[in-house]
Amino acid sequence: MEVGGILTYEGSNFFRQRLILATLSGKPVRIRNIRTTSSEPGLREHEANFIRLIDCISNGSIIEVNETGTAVLYKPGVLIGGCLDHICSNQRGIGYFLEPLFMLALFCKTPLNITLKGITNNKLDPSVDMIRSSLMPVMKKILVVDDGLSLKMLRRGLPPGGGGVVVFTCPVRRTLKSFQWEENGKVKRIRGISYTSRVAPTVANRMLDAAKGEFLKFLTDVYLTLDSAKGSSPGFGLCAVAETNMGSFLCAEAMSNAPEEDSATKLPEDVGREAAWRLLEEIYRGGCVDTICQPFVLLCMALTPKDVSKIVLGPLAPYTMHFLRHLRDFFQVTFKIDEYKEKFTSDEMPESKTGADKLLLTCVGVGYTNISKGQT
């Protein structure tokens, strides 16, 4: 809703979405009543940290937070990018900060080269492994020409200690190209990484075996690698990614409980199996991109020139639905949501056996142009 010409929202949820979209659309946004009912009201550390990140990649932005931290007014400036360093809050993973950067980096003035320090894998956020294996290919596809896009994990850091280092570089674009991804293809191979940190390396093998056992029921081309890191905190997990013959990637991850949590420690086999099942769930959901990429890919569709873009997605995640709603608030883009009917399905097959029903999302871009990118 709008108050005095400023988009106004309530509550702390979708904080990043709102700030990102405000930055891209150049519209100021006001967020009120942030955790007013909570025992510790106001912005959390990671949110403040995120604001700081936004501030350092942009020029001329104005951020006003009230005394209690329960209200934020954000007036966006111009995205400048450049070579930066950021220490992320340990409350959330690097994924929390990296995801918005994927959305913003394309529209900076100069190519972004940022080093993020913090927790690389946690349970709440998409881990850096996941982002690398599912968001990066999507980004590559959208960029068309890959000139200097990279995401490197220099060091792994698990909660609560963190200490992971990730370097993300991304080129800039003046405009994006509209695209139609109407086929997700079939899974042709499964890859993955089984990582441990400060635990016995055999744990990785145990996870790997359990996961592989699940995958082999469907496919033989399964190859998982091991990574034993010396982090500051102990933990282990498995991230698996399925690649289809049409070049789309579906990714899932499971990991052990952090030591500080009260819950019982998980067996490595359980973690491996959980990761495998989650990936199977993800395959069941299907779509041209996986669940964590949904908002990003929808944003890219909306920010194309005034052309029609299409994509097939699995069931939408709640976060995505809200993202769609926010997209309409900020960019006035309404997506047309249709059922996706596979072409040429014959009557012989009683059921398609391709998982959940897919959705076909269509939109007309807003004709977005990167205003900050200059010309010599």
Add this chain to the structure above:
Amino acid sequence: MGEEADFDKKKGHAHRHSGRKAEKKAAKDKHVQELTAQQRNPKAFAFHSAVKAQRKFVRSQDIKSKKHHIPLVDRTPLEPPPVIVAVVGGPKVGKSTLLRCLIKNFTNQRFSNINGPVTIVAGKKRRLTFIEVNNDINCMIDIAKVADVILMLIDATFGIEMEVFEFLEICRAHGTPRIMGILNHLDMLKDNKALKKKKKALKHRFQVELYPGAKLFYLSGLIRDEYLKNEMKNLGRFISVLKFRPLIWRTSHPFVLVDRYEDITNPETVRINPKCDRDVVLYGYVRGIPFQKSQMVHIPGCGDCKIKDLSYLPDPCPLPEQLKKRSLNAKERLTYAPMSGVGGVVYDKDAVYIDLGNFHHGNKARNKSEDSEEEEDNVLQPLLDLQKTTDEKQAQSKIQLFPQSQLISNDDLEDDNENEDKDGVITKSGNGLPPYETVTDNTGRVRRRAIFSDNLEDAENGDESGSEDDDEDEDVEDDDDDDDDDDDDDDETENEEEDDHAIGPLRKKFKNGLSHKKRNQDYGQDSDSDDYDLDGDLQDVNALQSIDGNIKSRVDSHMTQVRKGSGSKQQIPGIKSNKDSDVTAKIQGLLEKINKSGQNPKQKAISDDSGFSNEENDSDDLIDDCKDEIEGSDGLLQDNGLNVKPPKNPETIDNDSDDSDSEEENDKLEYRSEMLKQATENFYKNQSTVSYLRKYIYGEVSDDEKGSDEAVEEVGGLFKRPTVPKSNTSGPTSRAVSDAVDTSRYIPPVLRNWSVEELQNSIRNCFVTGQWSDDKDAETLLKMDDEDLYGDFEDLETGTKIVGTPKENDDDGKVNEDNLPETKKELSAREKLLEKKRRLKEMFDAEYDDKGTGDYFDSLKAEMNQQAQLNRQEFEGLDDDQRVQYEGYRPGMYVRMEFTRFPCEFITNFDPSYPVIVGGLLENETNMGFIRVRIKVHRWYPKILKNRDPLILSLGWRRFQTLMYYAKREDNFRMRSMKYARKYLHIEAMFWGPVTFVNTGFVALQNITDRVPEFRIAANGVVLETDQSCKIVKKLKLLGNPENILKKTAFIKDMFHTETEVAKFEGAKIQTQSGIRGIIKKSKGQKGLFRATFEDTIKMSDVVVLKTWVPVEMVQYCYSVHTLLLPPSEKAAWQGMRTVAQLKKDKGIRTLPNPDSLYTPITSRREYIPQPLRIPRELQKALPYSEKPKITPRSKKEQRVIVVKDAHEIQMDTFMKRLKTMMADKIQKEEKANLERKKKFKADIKAREHTRQVREKRKKAAACRLTSKKQGKKSIV
């Protein structure tokens, strides 16, 4: 072009084709096979040099690639908006006449006076909007931004005027449309030869200015105040077949050329305050790209505003519906020009107005008949001048019955029955609310029925006891209602849509039949909106609590029932206590209710939880509510029912389990788990109900096709679960959601056991090892290949349609081919023919268009074409209402745009000759920033542009005045401030202004006043970059003095004031004036003293200099030119901020020059006296004699005796002088004579010598001849 058209050709000679003469002629010149040079002499064209060949190839490729333009996606809609044709030219050049004639040519109508744009149907596929451009430069700028075709009138007798050149310059900056020159007043030139000459000269000039080959028409004169019919026809034809290349700005921005406007402000408010802000409606065709519903727009000459409401109307000037093989008839040649008062019928959103000439707009009519109506005016005027209505007056009036008693006013009387009255006031005064009637129920309740014209809800209000058999409609309604109640706290967040929703609740009220309760809520809603206002100020107030409190207090004060309800609240302690995790609590509350509902329904009916209003006794509804609650409260997952999170998700679940442990009973748990299971199973199923998703996400997206049949869905076989979601966007985001964890990672709440065979089977085909669909299955593909190989040979030959034709042969083949033959049969012969033709054309097109080698350019072009096709086809089938939501209001639509708070000057100073353009702004374009541009002073502009002087820019849609800061980009990319814009060179500059995209062109003006002799375009340029900080720097020298010098180290003072300043410059290079370089090391002490080291010892008298750069502080001044709002006299005379020079001139301030820079007479300059050269004695000794200074004793000057002559001596002297002169004369004469004689003598000698030589030559020749004769015979041998 036009030249040929001017003359009727004489009939030419007709050649004979048959007969004797023809035969004879044919016999005479027999046709010989014509061979080209290459054919005749192939050797000459053989391959000779590889280098040459390469050059030739490169050249041809160069030429080819120069022709290429960047391919753009063609976004022109199927039914494009009318083409804007603007008529431009100096004053008195015949613009209006031309316009009138052109319109007459197309429509056969004669317009007496033309105001504003005139839209006509020009052909079967083309509409034109004509507009005349007056000579105000603002007007020209605006038109140049929107016009598709420019008819540029030039007076042949006068030549090309400045206006034309200015206009061309503006066009160049904003994207050149099609320009056609028209030479007028040719009949004034009597002399034929002069005419020809003039034509030629002007054509040449025109083509130089525009492009070689630019069209120039000639209008040869007027007949009865009209141009020749033939010429108009030709011009018309040209206009109607023109093609346009898309211009970047217009294909990225939507815009509307307004052809009608309306002031819809309440006349009463206008009467009370004539200067109040107005509500204005503007009409026009959308052009460019689609308009979005609430887009920001800029109206050049008026300012930025937001569209309040946008809707499309039926086309007032539509193209003929069916294309027939004939030209348009008179009926189809429509005209639409509301500003000129033509067209008569005017459509609005919900009404049709018929314009009755005389009474149009009232003003004219009144002026005419002022005299006659004067009397009536006398009667009417007092009535019109009334400020208040009689009722109001009556209400305010007070009566004093007795002296010294209180005044009795109307309010006092009504105090008693306040409640009803207030309610009545609410509904009556509630604007937009429908009327209602009051009905008394059989239970004794008083209810109000809203009366609608379409009586949708017939008689169902009786049986609202709502069994399961209630039809869907009601269920939906009920549920809507429930939602509304649930979302009470959300309702308060709505702002402007209040009115729309206001109708909703009333309707529902009538449904539910709970009048008191409802009224309360209505009341509550109203006050909620008030609350909302408060909320805007008090952000930190906990909305939920306050609302709970509000409701509670309201409820307490009004209803006794509700007290019981609050009692029931107390029965469930601990639930309300932690409100932020009240999701589960609510569920529990509901579950409890379900339990109780079986036992004591009466109590149930009364009990009411603050959030939900459960009026009905049905357990069904309760469950509905329950589900809704689950959904509504947990927006994350609510749509799919899965949201009931199993104990996997950390936060909420913890609370959940705590609560449940303490309080829940077994059956409750059972029920819950049952529901959970149901929900889990329905998770993916629900996702697929697309209409539901759409509504969930977007709320109001209208979807008529599917909405109705999926309204109700069964849950668990028993309960009906409505899928109709909350209707407003803010609805689903309830409090619990708004503060939930912000993560994009979606972890399915239930980890399904994938070791189960069933589940595994469900994704079997997602893998390459699974079964493939037919078109990709290797087996079938192989089969198809075989068939192709042996079955359909001939298809390969016929070419393109491998898919289409072979299908006929193998009928028994595949499934997807089954239906094809059938359709084939259905096709009639004619259709077949058409199909064939189409295919042939396709083939031809493919061959013709890209006969290129399939290079990158071609593939790019093909891609663009594909995209364009997709753009057109994607939303083709949908009806406009839906299409508009996805696409926006596409170009070609006739739209009505409503604006509020428009300046009243727009209406009062409206002048139809000034075009009103509504230009859409994209994201970011409403923001301000520092714009870096490349600018060049126009070569014809007489003045110099000074730094910081105000300049009027026309950039994008806008025209604004700003201060320009010029800078030069140095080799190290530093932007160095300049005092003046350099002439004849591009220069970079920055200004504060609206953010505009890179590569947008602009023109700059200093002076927009009418009719100045000079060229008004000061400069033009292009946008390079946008930023939020200034990049221009200027040089700064900081001076310091040494305080203390220790060899090469020195302490410098006076350069800085504080330590921090020094700290900033640590390591900076410094220098003394004599060139000794140094570096700043560290600050010392408090007052800016610092230590520095130098490459050599400096002196105390040295001045230490630090050279640095400081960013220029730019003044953030940007003022848009409001020409549309100015009264007519000031429109062309707007000046804005003046330059310093102008200010000084106007105010008579003289700048006193700095006395230091003045020239002063040189008062005293010492004469230069060189010192004598002194050679040391030693050196003197060593020198050779010749170099040695000669010491000669100074000779004494002879002292001559002064002679004084007497008279005789003087006489003698003069005589002697005369003699001397005579002598000299004589000698001179003699010398002259001598010289002559000498000359003569020399000539004589020369002549003699010559004769002698001749003689001797002759002799020699003779002698030689003789000798050669003698020797001749020998030599032959």
